[in-house]
Amino acid sequence: MTNSQIIATDPGWIILVKGLLIFVVCVLATLMSVWGERRLVARMQQRLGPNRVGPFGLIQSLADGVKLALKEDLIPKAADRIVFVIAPIISATTCFMSFAVIPLSGKVNLFGHETVMQLTDIPVGVLYVLAIASVGVYGIVLAGWSSGSTYPLLGGLRSSAQVISYEVAMGLSLVAVFIYSGSMSTGEIVAAQNQWWFCVTLFPSFVIYAISMVGETNRAPFDLAEAEGELVGGFHTEYSSLKFALFFLAEYVNIVAVSALATTLFLGGYHALPGLGFTESWLGGWFTVIWFLAKVVFFFFIFVWLRGTLPRLRYDQFMKFGWKVLIPFSLIWILIVATLRVLSQQGAPRAVVIGFSFGIVLLVLAGSSLFESSKKRREREDAIGIVSAPSFPVPAIPGKITRNRTEQLNG
Amino acid sequence: MDNSLTPRSNDLGLTAAAKANAPIESQEAKSFGKQLQGFWVTFITMFKKVNTVQYPEVKEPTAERFHGRHQLNRYDDGLEKCIGCELCAWACPADAILVEGESNTEEERFSPGERYGKVYQINYLRCVFCGLCIEACPTRALTMTNEYELADESRAKLIFEKEDLLAPLKSGMLQPPHPMAPGTTHIDYYRGDIKGGANG
Numbered sequence: 172m173t174n175s176q177i178i179a180t181d182p183g184w185i186i187l188v189k190g191l192l193i194f195v196v197c198v199l200a201t202l203m204s205v206w207g208e209r210r211l212v213a214r215m216q217q218r219l220g221p222n223r224v225g226p227f228g229l230i231q232s233l234a235d236g237v238k239l240a241l242k243e244d245l246i247p248k249a250a251d252r253i254v255f256v257i258a259p260i261i262s263a264t265t266c267f268m269s270f271a272v273i274p275l276s277g278k279v280n281l282f283g284h285e286t287v288m289q290l291t292d293i294p295v296g297v298l299y300v301l302a303i304a305s306v307g308v309y310g311i312v313l314a315g316w317s318s319g320s321t322y323p324l325l326g327g328l329r330s331s332a333q334v335i336s337y338e339v340a341m342g343l344s345l346v347a348v349f350i351y352s353g354s355m356s357t358g359e360i361v362a363a364q365n366q367w368w369f370c371v372t373l374f375p376s377f378v379i380y381a382i383s384m385v386g387e388t389n390r391a392p393f394d395l396a397e398a399e400g401e402l403v404g405g406f407h408t409e410y411s412s413l414k415f416a417l418f419f420l421a422e423y424v425n426i427v428a429v430s431a432l433a434t435t436l437f438l439g440g441y442h443a444l445p446g447l448g449f450t451e452s453w454l455g456g457w458f459t460v461i462w463f464l465a466k467v468v469f470f471f472f473i474f475v476w477l478r479g480t481l482p483r484l485r486y487d488q489f490m491k492f493g494w495k496v497l498i499p500f501s502l503i504w505i506l507i508v509a510t511l512r513v514l515s516q517q518g519a520p521r522a523v524v525i526g527f528s529f530g531i532v533l534l535v536l537a538g539s540s541l542f543e544s545s546k547k548r549r550e551r552e553d554a555i556g557i558v559s560a561p562s563f564p565v566p567a568i569p570g571k572i573t574r575n576r577t578e579q580l581n582g
Numbered sequence: 583m584d585n586s587l588t589p590r591s592n593d594l595g596l597t598a599a600a601k602a603n604a605p606i607e608s609q610e611a612k613s614f615g616k617q618l619q620g621f622w623v624t625f626i627t628m629f630k631k632v633n634t635v636q637y638p639e640v641k642e643p644t645a646e647r648f649h650g651r652h653q654l655n656r657y658d659d660g661l662e663k664c665i666g667c668e669l670c671a672w673a674c675p676a677d678a679i680l681v682e683g684e685s686n687t688e689e690e691r692f693s694p695g696e697r698y699g700k701v702y703q704i705n706y707l708r709c710v711f712c713g714l715c716i717e718a719c720p721t722r723a724l725t726m727t728n729e730y731e732l733a734d735e736s737r738a739k740l741i742f743e744k745e746d747l748l749a750p751l752k753s754g755m756l757q758p759p760h761p762m763a764p765g766t767t768h769i770d771y772y773r774g775d776i777k778g779g780a781n782g
Contacts, residue, residue, distance in 0.1 A: 214628040480624045 174274060174358030175292040177285070185281060189290050193270045201423040205232040208475050215479035236416060244412035249319030258317060259410065259417035262310030266424040269303045272296035272357050273431045275463050276441050279456040288460065289358065296357040297349070300432055301342055304387065308334045310421065311396070315406035326405030329486065330389050330396030336490065337386030337393075340497040344379035347508040348436050361440035368445075370437040375504045377437045379497055381473070384429040386493065388422070390474055392481035393489060430470035431463075438466045507531055644728045649711040651729040652704055654747045655722065657771055659763060660755035662692050662748070663723035666699035673718035678708035690759040695768035699723075702744035706732050721772065 181189075206221065206229060213220030221228035246255055275288035293299060308331050315327015349355055351373060352363035360369075370377040386393040397405030407418045434440060441459035443450045451459050484492070514524050635642050644650070655663045666683025684700035692698035715724055734740050751757060762768070763776055770776055 211628070214632070215624040217627055217630055217632050219632050219634040476621065476624065480620045 173292075173362070174287050174289055175294075175356065177278065177287050178289060178292050181286055182284070185284055185286060186290065188281065189286075189288065190271075192288075193275075193290060194267060196275075197267055197270060197424050197427065198420070200427045201420055202232045202236070203229075204423050204427065204471055205235075205419075207471070208478075211472070211475045212479050215476075239416040239419075240413050242412040244414065245409075247319055247409050250409065251317040251319065254313050254317035255409075256414070258310050258314035259414040259421070260310075261313065262307060262421040263417040263424075265303050265307040265310065266421045266428055269300045269428045270431065272299055273428075273435055274358050274361055274440055275460055277451060277456050277459040279459075287358070292356055292358040295355045297345055297355050297360070297432075297436070300428075301338065301345075304334070304425075305338060307421070307425070310418075311406050314410065314418070318406075318409040320409055322403045323406050323408045326396050326402045326408065329402070330406060333389065333393065333396060333489070333493075334387055336493045337383040337497075340379055340493060340501055341383040341387055343498060343501040343505060344376045344383065345436065346501075346505050347373045347376040350505075350508055350512050357435050357440075360436055361442065364439040365442060368437060368439040373437070373508070376501070376508075377433075379501045379504075380433060380437065383493075383497060384433060385474065385477060386489075388425045388429055388474075390426065391478035392483050394483060395486050395489060426471065426474055427467060430467045430474070433470055434463060434466040438469075644730065646728075648726075648728045648730070649713050650727045651706075651732060651742075652715070652747055653725055653727050653749050654699075654702060654744065655725060655749050656751070656755060657694070658754065658777055660751055660760070661694055661758050661762070661771070662698060663721045664699040664702065665693055665695055665721055665723070666697045667720060669718040669720060670715035670724050673714045674709075675712060675714060676708045676710050678705045678710075679703070679715060680705075688761070691761055692758045694762050694766075694771035699744065702747060704742050704747060706740045706742060707737060 209231070210220040210222075210228070221231035224231045224234045246252055271290040272293060273289065274292070278285060278287055281288075311334070312327050312331045315323045315325075315330075318324070318327075348360060348369055351369065352360045354360060354363070389396045396402070397407075402408070407415055410418060441451075441463040442448075443459070443462050450462070510527065511524065514527065657663060664681075666681055668681045668683065671677075671679040671681045680701065680703040681699050682701035683697045686692060686696060686698055711726075713726060716726055719725075732740070762771070766776060
C-alpha cells in the first residue's frame with residue numbers, strides 16, 4: 172500500500188490529531204532550534220550561550236517569546252494598517268502548510284489506527300511545497316511595502332528577489348529527483364529511496380538544493396534581507412511585539428521545513444541509515460520519527476555551521492551566483508540526468524551508458540582546464556599592468572628611493 | 583647608562599617601513615580548499631574550553647591595580663588621613679568629588695594637623711575612574727580599591743558619602759574624634775611614625 176492509500180482510510184478525527192501534532196511539533200521545534208542555534212554558535216565562538224533560564228537554558232526562547240508578546244504593539248503612522256497586520260499572518264501560516272505533505276514516519280499505530288504520520292499525500296506534493304513557499308514571499312514583500320518606510324521596503328524587495336531567484340535553482344534541482352523517482356508525491360519519493368538515497372545518486376542536485384535552501388530561507392551567509400549594517404532589520408524593521416514574533420517563528424519554521432523537505436527528497440526521509448534497517452520496526456514503527464528528526468537536526472546543524480563560519484555575501488555577488496552559476500549548472504545537470512534515464516529506460520547497452528558518462532566527465536575536465544589557463548593568462552597580463560610605474564607624481568616612500576625621486580635629486 | 587629616550591635603532595624604523603613596502607599579495611579569493619578551512623576552524627572551536635566566567639556565582643579577581651571604588655584611608659591609630667584640601671576635587675575631570683573642609687579643634691580631632699574633610703562625597707554616576715584624584719592627594723588619604731560592583735537603582739544611592747568611603751577600623755584603631763598620640767605632631771603622623779593602639 173502506498174502512503175496515499177493508507178492516508179485515504181484516515182477518519183476525520185485522526186486528521187485533526189495529525190494537524191494538531193504537526194503544529195505543536197513545529198512550534199516546539201522553533202523554540203528548540205532558536206535555543207540550539209544560539210548555543211551552537213556560542214560554542215563556535217568559545218562562548219556558552221544562554222544557560223540561565225531552565226536546565227541548560229532550554230526555556231530561554233520561551234521566555235523571549237513571552238517577553239515579545241507582552242511588548243507594546245506599534246503600528247507606524249505611515250503604514251498601511253490592514254496589509255501591515257496581514258503580512259506576518261501570511262508568513263506564519265504558509266510556513267506551517269508545507270509540513271502537510273512531509274512524511275514524518277513509516278507505518279505507525281496512532282490511537283489504535285494504522286496510519287503514517289503525514290497529513291496528506293497529494294500526487295504533486297513537492298510542487299505544492301514550492302507553491303506554498305512562493306506564497307510565503309508575499310508576507311515579506313507586503314511587510315516591507317506596508318511599513319511605509321525606506322529600509323523595510325528595500326529589505327522586502329531584496330528578500331523577495333532573493334527568494335524568487337533561488338526558488339528557480341531549487342525547483343530545477345528537484346527535477347532530477349522527479350525524473351529518477353517517477354513521481355512528485357513525497358511519499359513515493361521516499362519509497363523510491365529504499366535502496367540508494369538520492370543524495371548519493373543525484374549528488375549535484377543535492378548540493379544545488381542545499382545551497383538554494385539557505386538562500387530561500389534568508390539565512391546567513393545569504394541573509395542580505397536583514398543585513399543589519401545596511402538595512403537595520405530588513406523587512407521587519409517596523410514590526411514589534413507579536414507581529415515580530417510571528418516573523419521570527421516563520422523564519423525558524425521555514426528552516427525546519429526546508430530541512431524536512433531535503434530529508435524527504437535526498438536523505439531517504441524516515442528511513443534508517445543503510446545497514447540499520449532493523450531499527451525501523453522499533454517502538455511499533457515510531458522509531459522512524461527519530462530517524463527523520465535526526466536528519467532534520469543534521470541539516471539544522473549545517474545551517475548553524477554556515478552562519479558561524481561564513482561572512483555575508485554582497486548583494487550582486489549573491490545574485491550572480493544564483494543566476495550565473497546555480498541555474499545554468501542545474502540545467503546542464505538535468506540534461507545529463509534525463510539522457511542517462513532515457514538511455515537506461517530504453518535498454519541501451521551498458522557500454523553506451525558508461526561511454527556517455529565518461530564523455531561528460533572528459534568534457535567537464537577539458538572545460539575547466541581551458542577556463543583555468545585563460546584565467547592564468549589574464550592574471551599574467553594583469554600582473555604586467557601592475558608593474559609599470561604610475562604616470563603621475565607620487566610622494567616618496569621613506570627608506571625607498573623611487574626612480575622618479577632619484578631623477579629629481581639628480582637633476 | 584641606559585637612556586630610555588635614545589631610539590633603539592639609528593635608522594628610525596626606515597628599514598621596517600621599506601620591508602612593509604613589499605608588494606601586497608593579490609586580494610583575490612583563496613582557492614576553494616583554503617576557504618573550506620574556515621569550516622574546520624569553527625568546528626574545532628566547539629570543543630575548546632570556553633572563556634565565559636559564570637559571573638554572579640564565580641568571581642575572577644581583577645587586575646591588581648584595577649581602578650575600583652575609592653577609599654578614604656586612616657592612620658594606624660584611627661585618625662583620618664584626609665585634610666580636606668580639595669585637591670582631589672580640583673583634579674577631577676568629571677567634577678564628581680565634593681569636599682568641604684573644617685578645622686580640627688582640641689576637643690574634636692578627626693585628623694592630625696589643622697584641617698579635616700567634614701563633607702566628602704563622590705558621585706559614581708559622574709566618576710570615570712581615571713585615578714587623577716589619587717595622584718592629586720598629598721597625604722595618600724584617597725586610594726582606589728578593586729571593588730567594581732557599584733550598580734544601584736537610584737541616583738541618590740550612587741552618591742557615596744564619607745561614611746561609605748572611609749576605610750573600616752582595624753584592630754588597634756580608635757574611632758575619631760580623638761586627640762593625637764601624646765607628644766606627637768602631624769609631622770610624625772605624616773612620616774608614618776605612629777603605630778596602632780597609641781591611644782587605646
